[in-house]
Amino acid sequence: MSKKKILTIPNPILRKISEPVKSVDKEVKNLLDDMLETMYAAPGIGLAAVQIGILKRLIVIDLSKVGEKMEPLFIINPEIISKSNELISYEEGCLSIPNQFAEVKRPSACKINFIDYEGKKKEMSANGLLATCIQHEIDHLNGILFIDHLSKLKKDLIIKKNKKQNKEIDRVIV
Ligand code: K1U
Numbered sequence: 001m002s003k004k005k006i007l008t009i010p011n012p013i014l015r016k017i018s019e020p021v022k023s024v025d026k027e028v029k030n031l032l033d034d035m036l037e038t039m040y041a042a043p044g045i046g047l048a049a050v051q052i053g054i055l056k057r058l059i060v061i062d063l064s065k066v067g068e069k070m071e072p073l074f075i076i077n078p079e080i081i082s083k084s085n086e087l088i089s090y091e092e093g094c095l096s097i098p099n100q101f102a103e104v105k106r107p108s109a110c111k112i113n114f115i116d117y118e119g120k121k122k123e124m125s126a127n128g129l130l131a132t133c134i135q136h137e138i139d140h141l142n143g144i145l146f147i148d149h150l151s152k153l154k155k156d157l158i159i160k161k162n163k164k165q166n167k168e169i170d171r172v173i174v
């Protein structure tokens, strides 16, 4: 396993649509292992392959807390089968938009089809934070970021703060 660099905005790769995986071979498993290590190191609760520059429909998620047993979920080629009408609001963050958070409203529950680490077809129902995280990660596979769900005003503010943060980092490096 090796930790990869996480791409951040405005990298145009983050806006590309990821391709379905044809078979769950050794290469795909190695990639999923690298994604998990990268997510734990960040730290984060989810990661899509595009965030490390790989345009494949692969997601890792782990909502377990520090000190608890790790419970990684490997989600390959997810498809949303149903979403609830009821919405829920969570303060979302994104490893590709460091240090910026905002309330995002999404369906409070969803059901997905996907392929697991062993290459088996699975169906899963999720609600609460897991449903939010799954939808956030599937958005990444379609080139969508959480800021796209905000008003133009809030989105522009986050982009402005991100630019300022990047300039400050450059100044420290120089
Ligand atoms: O996809 C990503 O960028 C990861 C993102 C996932 C996510 C967070 C919140 C709501 C929806 C999706 C993150 O993990 S941001 C970091 C974060 O939320 C966190 C980090 C450490 C402990 C607990 C949470």
Ligand code: ZN
Residues within 6 Å of the ligand: 093, 094, 095, 096, 136, 140
């Ligand atoms: Zn994200």
